[in-house]
Amino acid sequence: MSLDELNPPPPGHEQDGSDAGPPETSLDADDRLKPEFVSAVLERVEEGDSEGARALVEPLHPADIADLFELTPAEERRALAAAISDLLDADVFAEMNDWVREDLIDALDPHEVAEIAGELDTDDAVAIIEDMEEDDQRAVLRALAPDDRAAIEEALSYGEETAGRLMQRELIAVPEHWTVGDVLDYLRRNEDLTTDFWEIFVVDTGHKPIGACALSWILRTPRSIAISDVMKREQTLIPVDMDQEEVALRFQKYALISAAVVDGAGRLVGMITVDDVVHIIQEEAGEDILKLSGAGEGDINEPVLDSYKSRVRWLIANLGTALVAATIISLFEGTISKMVTLAALMPIVAGVGGNAGTQTMAVTVRALATNQLTQSNTWRTIRREIRVAMLNGVTVAAVIGVGVALVFSNHQLGAVIAAAMLANILIAGLAGVLIPLTLEKLDADPAVASSVFVTMMTDSMGFLVFLGLASASGLVR
């Protein structure tokens, strides 16, 4: 980030102050680019009127320019990039959807990519480079300035989705014997320090962090006070190899704005700020729904073939569990042929059971993901879900039992479906809580595999209990 931000924007950018962000004409009430605006820009690009396109796009925030590219059809993105190339800067790339960015970056030569990466903080530069193919990655790294190159190479040496990839190396660290005045002078005199920080870190002679100091505390303290008297000694340190989901949970739990990242020896190697974590919190929390449904990354910008590959695998697995259910039904073909109504009623038992299982599973998966469900309250949670299942089961069983008994004038059929429904909702509740818990215990991601197993249980058991009771109760002779 450059020092431009220390100065007021140039006159062309000036705004009336009572209004937020870009001009009203481009954004709707929900802060999304209006379709008319997007098509106006693309029309000008198509007509070769780059000037006109630039005039429209220039007032936008980088995040909105990134959105503009996402909303542009894939085949027109490169023409748009060419038309407004001087507005397509590093900040815009940092805000862009991964797939869209990859597509645009592919069209650039390594020197252009290196120029963009050189302008960004380490974390954003790494985000752009990490998904490139190895040859292209090497070419970009060669084209970078030596410092930037070393910083990015080091970041790439940490595992994907770890704190090491997420952190920026640009931070403010000061020795413990300094005063507040020393810190102020240091910050004012060194123009090339980052401006993107909210806390400073105090380190010992071995560069190990011993405290952190919010900028508001420094601002409110006289120059003569020692920084070690202002800093907070307890701070949350992030190991460089910590998984990003874990990092996000710490930020959330302890309401952090920034945190020091330390290597295996406890030395300060970087800093993570909350604005980088916000994306991860959103992604990780939103991901569970996509994982549970087997929709892979579930990004609407993902290439069709990639979506197909991740989704079809899941559908085939689902086909397997459906075959188990079909096999169970086929064992009762004799029973069904004597009373075909059973075939019409059996999906009700399986379907409502499946739904009850999904409810419990969703609650359990979220509680595990947010660290709310731990060993201390496992048994309590299981008992709780059984109670809810019991209440749900009795209610739904009563409704369906009475309904079927009346419609078919067959009390015994009503009793059989009510008993099967109650049993299946109880099975669903147990499966919905025990399956995710077991997967978590086995160090598997409960969001990924739970729903296949839960559906298999509720389908198979639903058919088995209903048809089995119908057959054993003497309803069908």
Added chain:
Amino acid sequence: MSLDELNPPPPGHEQDGSDAGPPETSLDADDRLKPEFVSAVLERVEEGDSEGARALVEPLHPADIADLFELTPAEERRALAAAISDLLDADVFAEMNDWVREDLIDALDPHEVAEIAGELDTDDAVAIIEDMEEDDQRAVLRALAPDDRAAIEEALSYGEETAGRLMQRELIAVPEHWTVGDVLDYLRRNEDLTTDFWEIFVVDTGHKPIGACALSWILRTPRSIAISDVMKREQTLIPVDMDQEEVALRFQKYALISAAVVDGAGRLVGMITVDDVVHIIQEEAGEDILKLSGAGEGDINEPVLDSYKSRVRWLIANLGTALVAATIISLFEGTISKMVTLAALMPIVAGVGGNAGTQTMAVTVRALATNQLTQSNTWRTIRREIRVAMLNGVTVAAVIGVGVALVFSNHQLGAVIAAAMLANILIAGLAGVLIPLTLEKLDADPAVASSVFVTMMTDSMGFLVFLGLASASGLVR
């Protein structure tokens, strides 16, 4: 927040600095309280050894003390609160799960609640008071100091889940003619200002915000420079009645640390900081999975009866859609009675179709929630989902068609199930994208109602197409 934070912690709290947070004995590798620790505390409480319990709990971070209460069985929470009452301060309540907090607050008298609320920033105080019953709320408000009372009453006058509830009124606003030096002097001299800020706001004579200034810029600028030359003029202003989900999206999109909240006349009335928004981002993103499954609030601390009420409603709705499917099957009872194998195979078509619909629906709901799917790319997204459905449909149809033809030595049966599967996966893809889009257009929450409609489509159409084809193709005579 008090000025205590400006001083180093008392000697008893001191830590070795290379270690983060509470002692190793209380937390596991995932930063959750160990079950042994929880039971050790509760044992001491039960034995009446409050001293011992306090000694264990004292080193914990407020967020961990809050977790301790959540992990304690409901019937033992009040005894724990009594034993460690002096550690149960405002910060702990601010971190606590809503249900657990409500339960504890119910046991306190209004004066005790007022004392806790008085220590908190407005947003946290409001979070504690807003869920109380009206009588209790009035009693607490009466017991508050007049300033605090006015601030909280004003906050409560804004709608639930709006920016007005979320904001704190404690903020730093300075006039535009001040210099950096004036700002520093003001901050150093006024001890009772908040310490919880990351930016200061510059206001005109009508108290309207005209710029914002990150603390790092102030720290890096000489005293003589005018604040209006350092501040950034473009800033995201949050209207006081904006929905909290919208607030969270703005923070995320523009990578904000804090933002000014303005009233209808554009006057600065409060500030929202990112640490308050992080919880909302997490909740809102995680909520969709609970909504889609019909699990209500889906909190494991919710009372059983509340969970029952929200879930059973959904199961009854699901029973309704299952009845539609059952009615369709009953139309084909004649066909099934001639070939009972159809009854065993039909749930496969419906089930895999349902899964394909859930995948598309999850992707669409997430894209809508994150503002990625707008009018500009609606048609593109629909076409994309049809292409994915086509590929999935052909693959799954081929597998099941060939499999059934071989197992039953019946080519025609294989052809019928393959055609039905292809058709149902296409229907599922269309329903999965069109139903959430339609609900969004109608200003309904796509996450809440989509899955009932999608399941109804894939179940009913699955049975209809499969049994209809079996009957019409002459497979069954």
